[in-house]
Amino acid sequence: MSAPAIEAEHLVKTFGDTRAVDDVSFVVPEGTVLGLLGPNGAGKTTTVRMMTTLTAPTAGTARVAGHDVRTDPDAVRRSMGLTGQAATVDELLTGRENLRLIGSLYGLSSSYVRSASRDLLERFSLTDAGDRVVKTYSGGMRRRLDLAVSLIATPPVLFLDEPTTGLDPRSRVELWEVLRGLVRDGTTLLLTTQYLEEADQLADRIVVVDRGRVIAEGTALELKDRSGAAAIVLTVSRAEELDAAEALLRAHVSEVHVDHGARQLTAPAEGLRDMTRIAAVFEGSEIELDDLGLKRPSLDDVFLSLTGHRAEDGEAPHDEEVVA
Missing domain, CATH: 3.30.70.100 (Alpha-Beta Plaits)
Known part of the structure; x- marks a missing residue:
C-alpha cells in the first residue's frame, strides 16, 4: 500500500492558556476527500495552518505527501496547494495574469505556465473571463480562480479551508462539481467546512472536531447511523x-x-x-x-447528538488565529 497523502499525528496548538487544537490525529489516503467538520472556533483553520507550515505545532506533527511539516517544510509546500476562506487573487490583474504570476513564483517555465493557464481557465469555466480584471468577477468566479491558481503547479494534495463560504447556492454546487473533478483526476483533498451538507456531498470520510478535539470520525453514513435517529x-x-x-x-x-x-x-x-x-x-x-x-438523520442531527449543540452554535474564537 502507498503511504497516506496526509497524516496528522497528535497535533496540539496553544495560544497562551488556550488550547486551540488538542491532540488531533487522522489519516487521508491518496485520491480521497477528508471533511474536517466543526463549528466556528472549533480549531479547523488552526489545524490546516499547522499542516501547511503557516504556523508551527506546539506538539505533535503532520506529514503531507510523506514530508514532515517540522523537518521538511519546503518539501511540504512544494507538494500542496492551499485555498483559504477568502479568495487571495490580485483584483487588479486579469485571471490569466494571476495564473502567470503564481507560476513564475513557483519557477515554472513560461511555456508551461501559458499552457497550464489556458487549460485551467477552461477547466474552471473561466476562459471567456480570463482577460478581464478580477475585480469584475463574481464571488463564485473568484473562488474558482483561487482554486485554479492553487493548482498551477499540479500539487498532489490540496487543502481547502471553507472554500464555499459566502457563495450563493448555485455557485456552491458548481464548485462542488469542480472539486469532484479534481478527485477523479487523483488529487487528495482536505476540506474544512461548517456546512454539514457540504461534508455529506464531498467527503469520503469525516472528522468531527469541537473545541479543538476530535469527537468522532467515519463516513457520513457511519456517523448518521451512530446517532441512532x-x-x-x-x-x-x-x-x-x-x-x-x-x-x-x-x-x-x-x-x-x-x-x-x-x-x-x-x-x-x-x-x-x-x-x-x-x-x-x-x-x-x-x-x-x-x-x-x-x-436517515442529517449530519446536523449527528452533530447535535455528539456535542449537545448544533454546528452553527459554536463558540467564538479565543484568539485571532483560532478561527473556523
Missing part, C-alpha cells in the same frame, strides 16, 4: 385510515409519532431491514399508502 416515515392516502394505520404500525414497533395534518406516521428504525419488514406488513393490509421511506 433513523426513522420509517409512512404517508397514508386517506385521512380516515390514519387511525387504522397507526394501530397496525404500533403492533410492530415500540413508538409511533402521528402528524394528522400531513397524514404521516413516523417510527424509529435501525435501517433498511426494518423498512422492508414494515412495507411487507402494509402490503398485506388494505390500507393505501402514498409513500413509505427510510429517513
